Amino acid sequence: MNDAPKVSIFRKEHFNAAHRLHNAAWSDEKNKQVFGLCNNANYHGHNYELIIQVTGTINPDTGYVIDTKILSDLVQREVCKKFDHHNLNLDVPEFANLNPTAENIAIVIFGKLRPHIDSTLELKIKLYETERNFVEFPAN
Template identity: 60%
Template structure:
């Protein structure tokens, strides 16, 4: 039974390490270097990503949960961490064969991997920290 009186957001933090190269195959080497700088290194570079997953919904009256955090943790690990951790995003993930693995695009891909596993009545927001100073959110705030 759902309590329709209030929505609550629950958060789960995870982390993963991955390498990538920012590169547009339609551009010259000079333009790639000018636009992406050292992130265009042909030998790739890595980040220690911090991922925050926010789930918003109504609390279940029987459990008191929006979502069981253990279930959420298992979904994140199986759908994201196992797939991304210690990988070269450009070369090992099919999602980035034709999509530049910017933080924005990584968050978009993670969102789509997770939303497919969640009950339809739940809202999802991804916050991905590429560095301690830089992060992206998907979907964006209105």
């Protein structure tokens, strides 16, 4: 049994992106009713704040759970460079057939990062779409 304490490391990143919430199977009226201003045909943007949480035991050789420079480089490569100043609906293949809600964006980000982080470490994504609206994946 491993009694080593677990520690969470957090890395905060930022990206700006445009999107449109839209369900192609619905009428224009239903899309406007459900998504309101977020259904603007000309898209709209957000200044997203992304917080990545990695939890695990401390490596006795390094003193780290994970090297934050390595984590930052990973997030920049896999998320920020692919999302920042892009239209999520048009420019990011993962959203070609997936509505880019904050919930779905967080799940996509998790999927992009998880394969690159040691499987013994827990990963959690917190994504702020606005100061008051944010999501967390996976949920507790």
